Amino acid sequence: MMLNWMRANLFSSWGNSLLTLISLWLVWVIGSGIVEWALIDAIFTGDNREACLVPGAGACWPYVGAKWNQFIYGRYPLESQWRVDLIFAMGAGALIPSMIEGMRGRRWFVLFLLLPFPVITYVLLTGGMFGLAEISSDLWGGLVVTLIVAVTGIVASLPLGILLALGRQSDLPLIKAICVVFIEFWRGVPLITVLFMASVMLPLFLPDGVVIDKLLRCLIGVALFSSAYMAEVVRGGLQALPKGQTEGAQALGLSYWQSMRLIILPQALRLVIPGIVNTFIGLFKDTTLVLIIGLFDLLGIIQLTFTDAGWSTPQTHNTGYVVAAFIFWIFCFAMSRYSQRMEKRLDVTGER
Amino acid sequence: MSLRQEILRLGLGAAFVMTAGTATAASTLETTQKNDEVACGVSQGLPGFSSVDDQGVWSGIDVDVCRAVAAAIFGDADKVRYRPSSSKERFTALHAGEFDVLSRNTTWSLTRDTAQSLDFVAVNYYDGQGFMVRKELGVDSALELDGATLCINAGTTTELNAADYFRTNGMSFEAVTFEKSDEVVAAYDSGRCDAWTTDASGLYSNRIKLANPADHKVLPEIISKEPLGPAVRQGDDQWADIIRWSFYAMVAAEELGINAANVDQMKSSPNPEIQRLLGVSGTMGEKLGLRADWAYQIIKQVGNYSESFERNLGENSHLKISRGLNALWTEGGLMYTPPVR
Numbered sequence: 019m020m021l022n023w024m025r026a027n028l029f030s031s032w033g034n035s036l037l038t039l040i041s042l043w044l045v046w047v048i049g050s051g052i053v054e055w056a057l058i059d060a061i062f063t064g065d066n067r068e069a070c071l072v073p074g075a076g077a078c079w080p081y082v083g084a085k086w087n088q089f090i091y092g093r094y095p096l097e098s099q100w101r102v103d104l105i106f107a108m109g110a111g112a113l114i115p116s117m118i119e120g121m122r123g124r125r126w127f128v129l130f131l132l133l134p135f136p137v138i139t140y141v142l143l144t145g146g147m148f149g150l151a152e153i154s155s156d157l158w159g160g161l162v163v164t165l166i167v168a169v170t171g172i173v174a175s176l177p178l179g180i181l182l183a184l185g186r187q188s189d190l191p192l193i194k195a196i197c198v199v200f201i202e203f204w205r206g207v208p209l210i211t212v213l214f215m216a217s218v219m220l221p222l223f224l225p226d227g228v229v230i231d232k233l234l235r236c237l238i239g240v241a242l243f244s245s246a247y248m249a250e251v252v253r254g255g256l257q258a259l260p261k262g263q264t265e266g267a268q269a270l271g272l273s274y275w276q277s278m279r280l281i282i283l284p285q286a287l288r289l290v291i292p293g294i295v296n297t298f299i300g301l302f303k304d305t306t307l308v309l310i311i312g313l314f315d316l317l318g319i320i321q322l323t324f325t326d327a328g329w330s331t332p333q334t335h336n337t338g339y340v341v342a343a344f345i346f347w348i349f350c351f352a353m354s355r356y357s358q359r360m361e362k363r364l365d366v367t368g369e370r
Numbered sequence: 371m372s373l374r375q376e377i378l379r380l381g382l383g384a385a386f387v388m389t390a391g392t393a394t395a396a397s398t399l400e401t402t403q404k405n406d407e408v409a410c411g412v413s414q415g416l417p418g419f420s421s422v423d424d425q426g427v428w429s430g431i432d433v434d435v436c437r438a439v440a441a442a443i444f445g446d447a448d449k450v451r452y453r454p455s456s457s458k459e460r461f462t463a464l465h466a467g468e469f470d471v472l473s474r475n476t477t478w479s480l481t482r483d484t485a486q487s488l489d490f491v492a493v494n495y496y497d498g499q500g501f502m503v504r505k506e507l508g509v510d511s512a513l514e515l516d517g518a519t520l521c522i523n524a525g526t527t528t529e530l531n532a533a534d535y536f537r538t539n540g541m542s543f544e545a546v547t548f549e550k551s552d553e554v555v556a557a558y559d560s561g562r563c564d565a566w567t568t569d570a571s572g573l574y575s576n577r578i579k580l581a582n583p584a585d586h587k588v589l590p591e592i593i594s595k596e597p598l599g600p601a602v603r604q605g606d607d608q609w610a611d612i613i614r615w616s617f618y619a620m621v622a623a624e625e626l627g628i629n630a631a632n633v634d635q636m637k638s639s640p641n642p643e644i645q646r647l648l649g650v651s652g653t654m655g656e657k658l659g660l661r662a663d664w665a666y667q668i669i670k671q672v673g674n675y676s677e678s679f680e681r682n683l684g685e686n687s688h689l690k691i692s693r694g695l696n697a698l699w700t701e702g703g704l705m706y707t708p709p710v711r
Binding site: 067084085087093214219310311312318321326334335 | 578
């Protein structure tokens with residue numbers, strides 16, 4: 019059985035056999051290198067750099083152990099980290115049921131995530147009220163900041179992007195012009211410029227003594243930037259729909275918003291799920307750019323830990339970057355898998 | 371605070387907007403005293419200058435300047451808010467008031483002093499471009515590097531300085547340039563170049579990332595001037611004086627042989643200079659607008675310059691940088707403080 023499958027799929031011809039063997043060899047070379055570095059030659063225990071200074075040592079895992087707390091929370095005070103944990107728990111606790119099809123009360127979980135959850139997150143993270151100690155945002159860092167920037171960008175960009183896409187297709191010239199200018203402006207500048215303007219130039223324009231939190235400036239910049247991209251993705255979906263759909267909706271006597279909500283957008287958005295998720299994944303990875311304005315996202319905090327002389331070894335960088343890559347990969351892969359599932363499901367229901 | 375007030379505050383706070391009062395009316399010292407902490411701009415991580423340990427605590431020779439200022443103003447070196455800033459945004463952030471002292475391995479130059487409207491108040495580390503080579507190469511001086519291949523960061527003044535130095539001395543070199551300093555370190559370590567050049571502090575702090583740090587040495591020649599020091603906004607001279615003298619107190623303490631361990635005994639020293647510095651006699655603190663024991667607090671909590679140097683950069687650190695230009699003037703270095711009188 020197995021042999022037949024292999025003959026049919028891997029060794030069906032001389033050329034294919036050769037390719038199979040080359041591929042296997044490549045997998046072996048790369049795979050064994052990784053295993054050797056990450057497991058066999060790696061150092062697993064130790065209290066400081068001395069442990070990882072063994073000649074020929076692989077990954078320096080005790081460094082990750084010592085800095086893990088910072089990777090996740092940045093410099094968020096230890097005694098208040100339960101607040102972040104609580105947010106993580108609430109977020110995951112509401113997100114998972116809200117993604118499961120046919121879950122009872124799914125709507126309520128989604129509603130919770132969209133409305134009270136951001137407020138709760140804000141209150142818990144910043145503190146300064148309800149007896150919680152105030153924690154200024156320059157102590158935030160690590161995965162917390164990465165997720166805050168990414169989630170804010172993702173959550174804000176979808177509704178804004180849909181509105182912009184609709185506005186761009188609008189018959190009202192003023193609205194259309196505003197949307198076109200907005201989209202083209204934000205798409206025309208690189209994200210790094212946006213962040214830089216938000217962090218460096220904006221404070222110079224503000225009146226003396228008014229200081230807007232740096233993280234907030236960056237969040238607004240990211241949200242506006244990603245909504246422009248989202249608008250173009252959504253517009254692609256709108257344009258792909260045959261005109262008959264709109265005409266049909268009008269013939270039914272539906273108002274503009276009704277037809278959009280009930281007929282056009284459900285179909286258009288379904289068409290562009292890959293594009294939307296692509297934008298989300300891109301945005302998630304772009305969050306590392308906040309490093310340039312002195313915020314410590316996951317990658318930033320990992321780079322910060324490289325500068326601790328107590329852990330600087332030839333392998334510290336490699337280990338840190340591998341950890342960063344792995345964490346980013348987990349999140350991006352999860353998003354990608356979820357979108358594939360959603361596409362499949364929507365396709366099935368589409369075949370009516 | 372009543373619940374209603376809290377809800378009101380939540381609403382206002384939701385905009386993240388902090389109104390820090392009118393900055394123009396109050397002096398920087400008054401604002402700092404009101405906030406009960408010194409807002410200090412540091413780097414995003416540079417070993418020995420400002421970096422974060424396993425517990426998330428900042429340390430380094432630049433951080434010690436912030437701590438000294440806090441000790442002088444509040445008598446508590448921990449009352450510092452660290453604001454990490456990138457090299458690109460550091461000056462605007464200082465001007466925008468995100469922090470009041472920039473202590474971030476920043477080179478003092480004429481342009482920055484004037485056009486950027488900064489006031490550099492002191493030099494806490496005399497840096498300069500140097501060369502690192504393998505010991506097995508048998509080179510003892512940069513003048514013996516004729517025809518060498520050099521690993522350099524692309525597009526920096528480092529590259530220009532090296533070109534100038536080699537041309538001046540009638541030597542040739544082949545540059546191997548890289549975008550990031552990590553790549554330079556890796557290339558040098560793998561033997562792609564004979565020598566590696568960057569600021570001496572960078573050579574030392576990256577040396578411990580090499581596979582066998584003991585096989586490499588830094589050549590004695592320093593080919594450029596990079597005086598690093600804290601800077602403040604122009605226009606608040608009292609604040610500039612406080613930063614300047616907070617740092618000088620550490621140097622003066624070293625000159626006078628006062629350190630964190632013996633500062634309490636030194637209070638009863640008959641030496642009038644020590645008495646003035648420690649606030650036993652005279653009104654030095656008052657003249658700065660600070661408490662009488664300002665320098666005592668700095669030395670007690672942060673230490674003298676030598677202690678700070680050795681702890682962060684020198685023998686007691688991983689970097690093992692020798693004092694060199696940063697030794698006291700009496701010991702062949704450049705560290706010199708105007709008299710405290």
